[in-house]
Structure formats: C-alpha cells, structure tokens
Amino acid sequence: MKGKVYLVGAGPGDTKLITLKGLECIKKSDVIIYDRLANDEFLKEAKDGCEFIYVGKKSSNHILPQDKINELILQKCLEGKVVTRLKGGDPYVFGRGGEEAEKLFDNGVDFEIVPGITSAIGGLCYAGIPITHRDYASSFHVITGHLRDDEEKEINWNALANCKGTLVFLMGIGNLKHISEELIKEGRDKKTPVALISWATRYNQNTTITDLENAYEIAKEKNVKAPSLIVVGDVVKVRNKLNFFENSALFGKKVVVTRARKQSSYLSDKIKLLGGKAVELPVIKIEKNNNQKLKKEIENIKEYTHIVFTSRNGVEIFFETIDEMGLDSRIFFNLKVCSIGMGTSEELMKRGIKADIVPKKFVAESLFDEMKKTLIKTDKVLVPRSENARDFLVDKLKEICKVKELYTYRTIIDEKSIEIAEKVLEEDIDYITFTSSSTVKNLISILGNNYKDMLLNKKLISIGPITSKTIEEFGLKVYKESHIATIDGLVDLLIEDNK
Numbered sequence: 001m002k003g004k005v006y007l008v009g010a011g012p013g014d015t016k017l018i019t020l021k022g023l024e025c026i027k028k029s030d031v032i033i034y035d036r037l038a039n040d041e042f043l044k045e046a047k048d049g050c051e052f053i054y055v056g057k058k059s060s061n062h063i064l065p066q067d068k069i070n071e072l073i074l075q076k077c078l079e080g081k082v083v084t085r086l087k088g089g090d091p092y093v094f095g096r097g098g099e100e101a102e103k104l105f106d107n108g109v110d111f112e113i114v115p116g117i118t119s120a121i122g123g124l125c126y127a128g129i130p131i132t133h134r135d136y137a138s139s140f141h142v143i144t145g146h147l148r149d150d151e152e153k154e155i156n157w158n159a160l161a162n163c164k165g166t167l168v169f170l171m172g173i174g175n176l177k178h179i180s181e182e183l184i185k186e187g188r189d190k191k192t193p194v195a196l197i198s199w200a201t202r203y204n205q206n207t208t209i210t211d212l213e214n215a216y217e218i219a220k221e222k223n224v225k226a227p228s229l230i231v232v233g234d235v236v237k238v239r240n241k242l243n244f245f246e247n248s249a250l251f252g253k254k255v256v257v258t259r260a261r262k263q264s265s266y267l268s269d270k271i272k273l274l275g276g277k278a279v280e281l282p283v284i285k286i287e288k289n290n291n292q293k294l295k296k297e298i299e300n301i302k303e304y305t306h307i308v309f310t311s312r313n314g315v316e317i318f319f320e321t322i323d324e325m326g327l328d329s330r331i332f333f334n335l336k337v338c339s340i341g342m343g344t345s346e347e348l349m350k351r352g353i354k355a356d357i358v359p360k361k362f363v364a365e366s367l368f369d370e371m372k373k374t375l376i377k378t379d380k381v382l383v384p385r386s387e388n389a390r391d392f393l394v395d396k397l398k399e400i401c402k403v404k405e406l407y408t409y410r411t412i413i414d415e416k417s418i419e420i421a422e423k424v425l426e427e428d429i430d431y432i433t434f435t436s437s438s439t440v441k442n443l444i445s446i447l448g449n450n451y452k453d454m455l456l457n458k459k460l461i462s463i464g465p466i467t468s469k470t471i472e473e474f475g476l477k478v479y480k481e482s483h484i485a486t487i488d489g490l491v492d493l494l495i496e497d498n499k
C-alpha cells in the first residue's frame with residue numbers, strides 16, 4: 001500500500017479552529033506526528049490504533065532536530081502509512097513546513113498541505129485585535145523574532161519602523177528588548193501600543209497591554225513567556241471594544257467533567273465554547289449485561305402495557321438488543337412509553353419514538369406521580385435499566401400493578417481515571433461537575449480514604465437533587481445545584497456563577 005503525508009495546520013489552539021479538511025486527515029491517519037503548539041486534544045479524534053509521535057518537547061533538550069523529523073515523516077510514509085504531520089497554526093508560517101514538504105517531494109512521496117489559521121492572525125483576533133483596520137493599519141507584517149545572525153541582517157528595521165502597518169513578531173519574547181529598541185531607534189513612536197498575547201485562543205490566554213517603550217520591562221515584570229505573540233501598532237487600541245473571547249462566560253475556568261468518556265463531549269464542548277477548559281476525568285464506564293432475560297421479555301412484549309426508560313444508556317442498550325433480535329421500533333406499537341429526562345426522550349426520538357409520559361421534573365418521584373394517574377391493577381410495566389438505579393420507582397409501581405425490572409447494564413469505575421485522578425485534582429480546578437450519583441460515588445471510591453482532603457475546598461456542582469443528596473451523604477458540600485436537571489441546566493448554572 002502506498003503511504004501519503006498530510007501536512008496539517010492545527011490552528012492556534014482552540015480545537016474548533018481547525019479546518020474540516022484538517023480534521024478529516026486526523027481521523028483517517030495511521031500515524032500522527034505533532035508538536036507542542038498543536039493542541040493534543042486533537043488526538044482524541046484519531047482512529048483506534050493510530051500511532052502518536054510527539055516531536056516537540058520544549059522543557060527538555062531532546063527536541064528532535066528538524067532533519068530527524070523530516071526523516072521520520074518520510075520513513076512512516078514509506079512504510080505505507082497515512083501520516084498526518086500536525087503543526088500549530090499554519091504549517092508554512094515559521095513552522096518549517098516548507099522544508100518538510102520539500103523532503104517529501106525530493107523522495108517522490110505523495111503529500112498534501114492543509115493550511116491552518118495562523119496564530120499571527122487568529123491569536124490577535126481572540127485578544128480583540130483586528131490585524132488591519134481602516135483607521136489604524138492598512139498592512140501587516142509577520143516577522144520571526146528568533147533571529148539567527150544572518151536573518152538579523154535580513155530584517156530591515158528601518159522599513160518596519162516606518163511602514164505604519166501592524167507588526168506581529170512570533171518567537172520574539174526572548175528578543176523583546178532588542179526588537180523594541182530597534183523599532184524606536186529607527187523612528188517608531190515609543191508610545192505605540194503593544195500587546196503581548198500568550199497561549200492565544202486557549203482557556204489560559206493571557207494578554208498584556210503596554211507600549212514600545214515599556215514592553216520589555218513590563219514583560220519581565222509580568223513574567224510573559226513563550227509561546228507569545230508581540231503585536232505592535234495602533235490596532236491594539238480596538239481591543240477595548242472587540243475583546244469577545246476574554247469576556248466569554250467561562251474564560252479561564254477549569255471545569256472537571258466526571259461523566260463517562262462516551263458521554264462527556266456535549267458538556268466538554270459547551271465549556272470550551274464558553275472559553276473554559278474541560279478537564280475530563282471520566283469516573284464511570286458503562287458495561288452492558290448479557291441481556292438474555294431482556295430478550296425473553298421482548299419476545300413476550302405483548303403482555304406489557306408500559307415500558308419505562310430512565311437514561312440515554314438504557315435506551316441505547318435496549319435498542320441494541322432488539323436490533324440483535326432482528327426487531328425494530330414497531331415492537332412499541334401497543335406500549336405506553338415513559339421516560340425520565342430530556343436526554344432519554346431525545347434518544348427515543350432519534351429512533352422515532354415519542355414518549356407518552358415525560359414528567360416535568362427529571363426524577364423518579366415525578367415520573368411515578370404522572371404514571372399513577374392512569375396506571376391500573378391489570379397493567380404490566382417493563383423497566384429495563386441500570387443495576388445501580390434507585391429502588392423507589394419500581395417499589396412504588398409494584399404497589400399498583402405488575403412490574404418487571406431488568407438490569408440491562410451497570411456503571412463501573414473507569415480504571416483509566418484511577419491513575420490520573422489525584423493529579424487532576426491537585427491542579428487549580430475551579431469546579432467539579434457531577435451529573436449523577438454514580439459519578440459522585442465512583443470519584444470518591446477512586447480517591448479512597450482521604451477523598452475529603454481533595455474535595456472539601458473545591459466547588460462541587462450537582463446536576464439535581466438526587467446527586468446533591470449523594471454528595472452530602474459523603475459529608476461534602478454542594479456548592480450549587482442546577483435549577484433544571486440537564487446538562488444545559490448545569491452549564492447555565494456555571495454561566496450564572498461567573499456573572
């Protein structure tokens with residue numbers, strides 16, 4: 001098989017700022033070779049078995065030299081692999097992408113380049129700075145601040161100082177003194193506004209505003225470090241009005257998401273879209289039971305008058321089971337379908353089933369109150385659900401009619417989180433979110449005896465009353481509880497808390 005290399009620009013950091021084409025490359029690759037500035041969250045999008053090779057360790061001296069990187073990309077491709085070489089920003093903006101691609105050309109290898117949003121433009125945008133503006137700048141110049149001697153000679157400081165356009169220096173923090181001195185010396189007004197933007201477009205973006213004259217001292221005082229952009233020009237003034245990202249509701253906040261890996265993306269995405277960081281610590285994992293008993297009941301489904309679903313997983317697993325039996329939604333034709341929670345009802349809707357009974361409050365008590373209005377002694381209710389569910393609903397229904405409860409799955413501890421839990425919680429965390437009682441129980445069981453030390457000083461956010469009760473039973477304090485027991489309700493609560 002013939003290999004192929006995609007040189008892909010990952011954008012400046014915010015994972016939504018990659019191109020559709022770039023993402024497709026990540027998804028179909030056998031190998032991903034990435035560096036420090038390409039957000040490693042993209043690796044989650046890769047297919048199973050994809051090999052990840054990191055070539056950008058900054059803190060050690062073991063950065064793979066460029067010629068070795070070029071060789072590595074080539075070798076993987078010659079092995080017949082589809083390779084994505086993922087680079088921060090745009091591959092051709094100071095990324096040495098040109099050299100990597102030339103090497104591929106010289107060796108007759110098939111390759112494509114996927115451009116990306118460069119930090120030199122996108123990073124400014126997220127700091128509220130338009131790179132051009134009719135009132136302030138009609139050109140822009142992107143310059144490397146990491147100058148070798150021969151490059152230094154190449155830079156015409158006089159032209160840069162006098163061109164009036166916006167100047168953006170990449171890799172320039174270590175050279176800031178020299179850069180600002182040269183520009184002032186060659187005639188740029190020393191009061192020209194300067195912005196220093198670190199980790200642009202990420203939750204930890206940090207922007208410092210100063211001017212040419214003071215830039216070096218201020219950067220030293222504020223400990224501005226790489227990766228940072230240096231922006232010189234009057235466009236910086238517009239930031240007062242256009243700083244949308246740093247003003248977003250969860251900007252800078254770190255929120256732990258404890259729900260199962262498979263289900264975490266909706267909540268994580270919302271957090272990220274609001275400028276925060278979603279720290280995924282999935283403490284539960286769904287394990288499907290051997291559903292022979294369920295299959296038997298489905299064969300006798302005609303005997304039932306009602307079926308109750310209490311979670312998305314319950315619906316998913318039920319439908320997988322009927323699918324295995326060669327059946328479909330038509331088995332519901334004579335049943336009243338009852339559902340707790342918006343997610344559960346949505347999952348049913350996806351399969352063409354509109355639940356008949358959906359209580360306003362998403363708890364078993366409310367469902368029971370609704371059901372008891374019409375339920376009669378001769379009815380028979382099927383409740384396929386989790387082994388970890390509460391007894392309340394089934395016990396109460398049994399007082400009225402026949403009920404068959406079947407455990408179709410269970411939630412267990414996601415062992416992958418055991419190793420990382422303590423480390424994650426040692427970081428500066430702003431919130432820990434709990435979306436079910438199992439998330440609480442499992443996190444505590446992972447943390448062991450000294451769970452209180454790790455959790456007492458954290459803001460624990462609960463999705464609803466049952467989850468809150470579990471938190472309190474463990475002697476912990478609920479910081480806030482969602483007004484509506486849904487993921488959207490929980491996100492609204494986080495927004496409200498940051499107003």
Ligand code: SAH
Nearest residue numbers: 089090093095118119170171199200227228
């Ligand atoms: N190809 C990249 C640039 C690579 S050079 C691009 O198009 O963005 C590396 C330099 O880019 C860093 O030293 C820094 O100056 C800048 N840079 C890249 N990403 C950045 C980010 N998220 N925030 C601030 N600076 C960034």
